[in-house]
Amino acid sequence: MHLDVRIPLGLLFLILGLILVCFGFMSDPAIYAQHSLGRNVNLLWGSIFAVFGVIVLLISRRGKS
Amino acid sequence: MKSAFLPLFLAATGADGSVKLHLAVVDYLILSIYFAFVIGIGWVLRKYLKTSADFFESGRSLPAWVCALGFIGANLGAQEVIGMAASGAKYGIATSHFYWIGAIPAMVFVGVFMMPFYYGSRARSVPEYLKLRFDEKTRAFNALSFAVMTVFSSGISMHALALLLNAITGLDYNLCIVGSSLIVLVYIYTGGLTSAIYNEVLQFFLIVLGLLPLVLLGLQDVGGWDGLMKHLQTYSVAHGMPGAWSHSWAQMGDAKANPMGVEWFGLAMGLGFVLSFGYWCTDFLVIQRAMAAKDMASARRTPLLAAIPKMMFPALVILPGMLAIGLAQKGGGLQLPLSANGTPDYNMVVPAMLAQYFPNGMLGIGLTALMASFMSGMAGNVTAFNTVFTYDIYQSYLKKDSTDAHLVKVGRITTIVGLLLSIACAYTARQFNNIMDMLQLVFGFVNAPLFAIFLLGMFWRRTTGHGAFFGLLIGTLSAMVFHGLTLPVGETAWIKGGWMGAHWFFTSSMAQNFWMAICAFVGCFLATAGISLATAANKTDDQLRGLVYSLTEKIRDHDTPWYGRPAVLGGLVLAAVFVLNLIFW
Numbered sequence A: 001m002h003l004d005v006r007i008p009l010g011l012l013f014l015i016l017g018l019i020l021v022c023f024g025f026m027s028d029p030a031i032y033a034q035h036s037l038g039r040n041v042n043l044l045w046g047s048i049f050a051v052f053g054v055i056v057l058l059i060s061r062r063g064k065s
Numbered sequence B: 001m002k003s004a005f006l007p008l009f010l011a012a013t014g015a016d017g018s019v020k021l022h023l024a025v026v027d028y029l030i031l032s033i034y035f036a037f038v039i040g041i042g043w044v045l046r047k048y049l050k051t052s053a054d055f056f057e058s059g060r061s062l063p064a065w066v067c068a069l070g071f072i073g074a075n076l077g078a079q080e081v082i083g084m085a086a087s088g089a090k091y092g093i094a095t096s097h098f099y100w101i102g103a104i105p106a107m108v109f110v111g112v113f114m115m116p117f118y119y120g121s122r123a124r125s126v127p128e129y130l131k132l133r134f135d136e137k138t139r140a141f142n143a144l145s146f147a148v149m150t151v152f153s154s155g156i157s158m159h160a161l162a163l164l165l166n167a168i169t170g171l172d173y174n175l176c177i178v179g180s181s182l183i184v185l186v187y188i189y190t191g192g193l194t195s196a197i198y199n200e201v202l203q204f205f206l207i208v209l210g211l212l213p214l215v216l217l218g219l220q221d222v223g224g225w226d227g228l229m230k231h232l233q234t235y236s237v238a239h240g241m242p243g244a245w246s247h248s249w250a251q252m253g254d255a256k257a258n259p260m261g262v263e264w265f266g267l268a269m270g271l272g273f274v275l276s277f278g279y280w281c282t283d284f285l286v287i288q289r290a291m292a293a294k295d296m297a298s299a300r301r302t303p304l305l306a307a308i309p310k311m312m313f314p315a316l317v318i319l320p321g322m323l324a325i326g327l328a329q330k331g332g333g334l335q336l337p338l339s340a341n342g343t344p345d346y347n348m349v350v351p352a353m354l355a356q357y358f359p360n361g362m363l364g365i366g367l368t369a370l371m372a373s374f375m376s377g378m379a380g381n382v383t384a385f386n387t388v389f390t391y392d393i394y395q396s397y398l399k400k401d402s403t404d405a406h407l408v409k410v411g412r413i414t415t416i417v418g419l420l421l422s423i424a425c426a427y428t429a430r431q432f433n434n435i436m437d438m439l440q441l442v443f444g445f446v447n448a449p450l451f452a453i454f455l456l457g458m459f460w461r462r463t464t465g466h467g468a469f470f471g472l473l474i475g476t477l478s479a480m481v482f483h484g485l486t487l488p489v490g491e492t493a494w495i496k497g498g499w500m501g502a503h504w505f506f507t508s509s510m511a512q513n514f515w516m517a518i519c520a521f522v523g524c525f526l527a528t529a530g531i532s533l534a535t536a537a538n539k540t541d542d543q544l545r546g547l548v549y550s551l552t553e554k555i556r557d558h559d560t561p562w563y564g565r566p567a568v569l570g571g572l573v574l575a576a577v578f579v580l581n582l583i584f585w
Helices: A006-026 A030-034 A041-064 B025-048 B052-060 B064-073 B078-120 B126-133 B136-169 B173-222 B224-238 B264-282 B284-291 B296-330 B346-357 B362-398 B404-431 B433-447 B450-459 B465-485 B509-534 B566-583
Strands: B486-488 B504-506
Touching: A006 A041, A006 B025, A006 B173, A006 B362, A041 B173, A041 B362, B025 B173, B025 B362, B052 B173, B052 B284, B052 B362, B052 B404, B064 B173, B064 B284, B064 B296, B078 B126, B078 B136, B078 B264, B078 B284, B078 B296, B078 B346, B078 B362, B078 B450, B078 B566, B126 B136, B126 B284, B126 B362, B126 B450, B136 B173, B136 B346, B136 B362, B136 B404, B136 B433, B136 B465, B173 B224, B173 B284, B173 B296, B173 B346, B173 B362, B173 B404, B224 B296, B264 B284, B264 B450, B264 B509, B284 B296, B284 B362, B296 B346, B296 B566, B346 B362, B362 B404, B433 B465, B433 B509, B450 B465, B450 B509, B465 B486, B465 B509, B486 B509, B504 B509
Parallel strands: B486 B504
Antiparallel strands: none
16 A cells, blocks of 8 residues: 555645745735735635645545545 | 744846846745655655565556646656746747647547557566567667657756756756755655656646646736737737737648748647657656556546646646736736847746746745756656666666566666766756757657557557568658758758758748658658568567557446546547637637
């Protein structure tokens, strides 16, 4: 039985997502006005990364049981 | 709390107009976490690795969806991400032909028709299939040319990306080369092919999810799809080719009416048939991923499942180039830097968009996606190289009675040697750009006719070993002669062609390439068929069972639900890609 690739995949996206979300809360809003058309992409896309990570981990758990 | 990630630098276009990405601590943190995962996967997988089949073929144990993502991941090198965006800017939506008439039909063909022979035969590699089907010399020719080519293409892409990273982030060129090689070495050395494929799965999602917001922000900025089309129309009128950037087929009636400089027949036959089928159906780099599948059904489904995300890729890799043109046309924002000859530097599309739209944080993700594509391309080459060298060169000619444990050892040493050779090629490319151009040209000659012998070998039992080998040589020779006699308009005769005296001229070197492939294919096809008829069959029907269509029992998949049957899946994929061609006609 191999390592289930969904575990590192889910974990990586969850961790990266959480970092982006934290950074999104802490960073200066001016950087978003300058770059991403005023959207806090770190917060937004970080949440998507984290949710994707959690879904992948859940699927992997379900696959095991 | 802000200080945790300080100092904060903003990514921007440098004062001199060149693109500069200013990385902050958070970006380095993201990059480091990714590297830790990549190495960690190899480390965890090492304990599952016991035999040479585990190291080179993942023990033929992986599910179809994992192989499918590896199948496209290995092909999703940095050159694809950077290069397709550049072509999107240069040629517009017509670049999608590389996917919608190029890759996708070929992927369906390999899944439905060819995989039963690759997976069903006892072959462990594409050259080994050639040995079983034809003879030793055909295998040797393919194994040697493939091994040399993988090392060179890995080295050349290594050089290209190190150069780019150095230019946009200031990271040291040597550090980029040595650092990325070391990481790839560690995860392949420890976990073999499984580790490479698992990492390709991670890389696939990182590239897709990392670059998607870039496209979304660019689209919003340019005024949505309608805004983009409006600006591209203005741009194409200004370049004397109205509609060329926003239509994929409408301008293909005449080579002078589109920026690719090709017409529909050369495009459909050269790219759509010969080159794409030649790559996706015979290149061991991608076939190896499907052959790692756990059973025949999964192996056949691998390229078909891979085709589904692949057909969406133009939105991810070509659209940024079109957006760069639209945004520059709109004005007030993104501008491409100029290259030395004063034209826009199209290779800078992705870096310029990263600098424009990603603040620190997402910038780290974007850069990680670029690094991921860099490493997946390299790992694809290295795993294919170590397998072909170990099985088809070392075990076949150097030490025939090798034990299994010895083969694993050889595979690991070959991984190190392959990477060292790639590094040597990267530095050679840095010193002598022309030698690399020359080599790529030679590989083009060798590769162009290859699909002809597979097609004949798999579907015509009368094809003989002599027919295949000499057909391949004649096909290669046809490509050389064609190149020697033709030249793109405005080029000087030598590496671009015409070195035997230019007799025919093409609107662009792309058109010349497509027609060269057609010529090589036809030359090889006719020669192989002719020589096969003139020579005695070198294999009995028994030896050819499982290798040739008419002598292989048809696979019955009546007990598979309809949506899982390769023929149905392939049909659906082709229907979808047909609709895409119509929508963007």
